[in-house]
Amino acid sequence: MPKLEANLQWMFNEYDVLDRYDEAAKLGFKGVEIQSPYEFKIQQIKQKLNTNNLKQIIINTNIIDNDTGLSNLILRSDKTEIYKKRLIQSKNYAQELECIGVNVGIGVLGDLDSKEAYETLMDNLLFAAEELSKEKIYALIEPINTKDQPGYFINRTNQAIDLINHINHKNLALQYDFYHMQIMEGNLAHNVKQNLGYIKHIQLADNPGRNEPGTGEINYNFLLNFLDEIGYEGWVGCEYKPSSNTKTSLDWAKHWLE
Secondary structure: OOEEEEEOOOOOOOOOHHHHHHHHHHOOOOEEEOOOOOOOOHHHHHHHHHHHOOEEOEEEOOOEOOOOOOEOHHHOHHHHHHHHHHHHHHHHHHHHHOOOEEEOOOOEOOOOOHHHHHHHHHHHHHHHHHHHHOOOOEEEEOOOOOOOOOOEOOOOHHHHHHHHHHHOOOOEEEEEEHHHHHHHOOOHHHHHHHOHHHEEEEEEOOOOOOOOOOOOOOOHHHHHHHHHHOOOOOEEEEOOOOOOOHHHHOHHHHHHHO
């Protein structure tokens, strides 16, 4: 049975961030993810994890360029040292929190030269993969749809796979989000099976709306069972906007959280 975990950036927004760990555990989650833990001390988060018997699955590297406000630091050839410092910060958090992976970022192209941005991205991904491998933490790259984030540089599964193959580092892996890839390419079951060897983390939300499963067109009852059939053993992050309060939005998940 797929292991569901709660994205605390998107869910339980009725509560302060650290209190969301408590609420997730109350509703049966054994794992959590959060994009940006950096406003908190590592020990504060560890205390919440230990108290609630939760596992921190992933966090993200902060790739926001402070000068422009754009999330594309990893693409900027003039700011590689800043990216590397941010990556080391996320490595330190992920090591202490015992994460399985770090989403190391991609971002929007903006006005950058695409060839230069791609070369910079490859260099930074190699650095991330190597650094995180020292702690046995996967460096995860996630394609994101261009409807929600126009200009997102890597937005299809095959683009991410091409990057992974070109860089050829055993610690670089794919973070596959059903919501984003339904928008960009569909054919979800085929694509996740075809690329299972590259995938170390999966996320979900329904489409349209990015709300909980059952509110849109994606058949998650089929897909979650299908993940079992094809042998996926990782976690599935619930990265969606609850259409009502978070507890009510989890009616679909009761079977999976038992």
